[in-house]
Amino acid sequence: MSVRNTASASRARRRWIGTGWIGASAMVALLSPSPGYSQEADLGPAWLRDPVATSARSAGKAALTDFSPIGAGGGRVEPEGELLAPAALITAVRGGDVAVARRAVASGIPLNLPDASGDTALLHAVRAGNIDMVRFLLEQGANPNLRGAGGTMPLMQTLIADDRWMARLLLGQRADPDARDAAGYRPLFAAIKYGRGAVAAELLRAGADVELENADHQSALIYAIVEGNLEITRRIVERGADLGRQDAEGRTPLYWALFFKNDGAARLLLAAGAPLGEAEIDIPRELGALARQESRAQGPPGQGGN
Numbered sequence: 516m517s518v519r520n521t522a523s524a525s526r527a528r529r530r531w532i533g534t535g536w537i538g539a540s541a542m543v544a545l546l547s548p549s550p551g552y553s554q555e556a557d558l559g560p561a562w563l564r565d566p567v568a569t570s571a572r573s574a575g576k577a578a579l580t581d582f583s584p585i586g587a588g589g590g591r592v593e594p595e596g597e598l599l600a601p602a603a604l605i606t607a608v609r610g611g612d613v614a615v616a617r618r619a620v621a622s623g624i625p626l627n628l629p630d631a632s633g634d635t636a637l638l639h640a641v642r643a644g645n646i647d648m649v650r651f652l653l654e655q656g657a658n659p660n661l662r663g664a665g666g667t668m669p670l671m672q673t674l675i676a677d678d679r680w681m682a683r684l685l686l687g688q689r690a691d692p693d694a695r696d697a698a699g700y701r702p703l704f705a706a707i708k709y710g711r712g713a714v715a716a717e718l719l720r721a722g723a724d725v726e727l728e729n730a731d732h733q734s735a736l737i738y739a740i741v742e743g744n745l746e747i748t749r750r751i752v753e754r755g756a757d758l759g760r761q762d763a764e765g766r767t768p769l770y771w772a773l774f775f776k777n778d779g780a781a782r783l784l785l786a787a788g789a790p791l792g793e794a795e796i797d798i799p800r801e802l803g804a805l806a807r808q809e810s811r812a813q814g815p816p817g818q819g820g821n
Contacts, residue, residue, distance in 0.1 A: 604628075608636045608652075611645050616652070626657045633664035641669040646681055659690035666697020674705055679713035683720075692723035704729050707739045712746045725756040732763040740771045745779045758789035767792035 604624045607615035616636070620626060629635050637657040640648040649669075653659065659669050670690045673682040686692060695701055700708075703723045706715035719725070725735045733741065736756040739748040752758070761767055766774075769789045772781040 602630070604636050605630045605639060608639045608645075608648055609643070611643065611648060613648055613651050616648065620655050626652060626655055627661055629661075629663065635661055635663060637661075638663040638667070638669050638672065641672045641681060641685070644676065644678065644681070646684060649681065649684060653684065653688040659685045659688055660694055662697060668694060668696055670694070670702050671696055671700070671705060673714050674702070674709060674711045677711040677713045679717050682714045682717040686717060686721040692718045692721045693727060699730055701727060701729075703727075703735050704738060707735065707742050707744055707747050710742075710744055710747075712744075712750075715747045716750055719750055719754050725751050725754050726760065734760045734762070734768075736760065736768045737762055737766075737771055740768055740777055740780045741775065743775070743777060745777075745783070748780050749783060752783060752787055758784060758787055759792070761792060765792065 603622075604616060604619035604626075607613075607619055626637070627635055630639075634642075635657070637649065637652045637659060638661075640652055662668055668690075670682060670685050670692070673679075673685065692703065693701055696705075701723075703715060703718045703725070706712070706718060723735075728734055729738055734756065736748065736751045736758070737760070739751055758769075759767055767790060769781065769784045770792055771777075772784055
């Protein structure tokens with residue numbers, strides 16, 4: 516090969532290498548995730564049906580994962596006119612970053628838009644126990660009564676840790692204390708079942724209806740007695756529950772207290788003037804046994820108990 520041909524080949528090789536290097540650099544830049552990208556971002560058909568997502572999609576495919584400010588035409592803009600990808604709010608909530616969540620809301624992302632799993636930002640925040648994030652979302656207008664994946668609601672999530680402060684915050688911002696979840700449970704009945712006295716107290720404080728019934732036609736008072744939860748039973752009685760309210764079989768709260776030998780509840784109901792009802796139970800015998808127990812506890816006449 517001549518020197519001239521060799522030089523030409525060398526120049527061509529350098530041009531190819533240079534071009535290839537530029538091309539590779541551009542490819543890396545295109546494929547590398549943007550600084551705010553998170554693989555945990557939940558993107559799915561629900562996002563794409565939203566007007567904000569549609570606008571973001573028109574700015575280019577990268578708009579769905581790039582949380583940096585973008586304009587309608589795809590160019591970066593100042594914060595005053597920024598539009599973030601729909602997943603930015605959920606990602607910020609999961610990360611506990613109120614500042615980024617604030618940016619996401621300011622960009623126009625709907626607060627109540629669910630992620631691909633069906634959960635809203637508020638539900639994620641409550642589940643994480645992040646009360647500051649929950650307060651921010653509620654102040655911005657998040658709906659505390661929307662169901663998430665599996666039909667659960669934010670208020671129900673407070674029962675997991677018996678978080679009375681989270682429950683109080685939600686109830687103070689329009690959470691319905693009597694709303695049913697997809698399984699048909701009301702918050703108060705769930706609190707009774709799982710012994711969550713702190714949240715039960717907040718529900719009653721917020722005006723939960725103690726006369727509503729569960730699927731077995733039991734009032735909250737009867738259900739608390741049957742479950743043996745004396746603390747919540749006392750709170751329901753103090754809340755003014757109907758002590759003579761009968762179930763579908765005509766059995767009263769006092770009947771159930773005696774039937775299950777729940778002495779604490781029986782004494783509480785008797786002291787409050789609860790009627791016996793007409794249920795088929797040996798009421799005199801049960802009351803006699805209860806009276807004898809009380810007599811032994813008080814000691815002989817004229818002496819106080821231990």
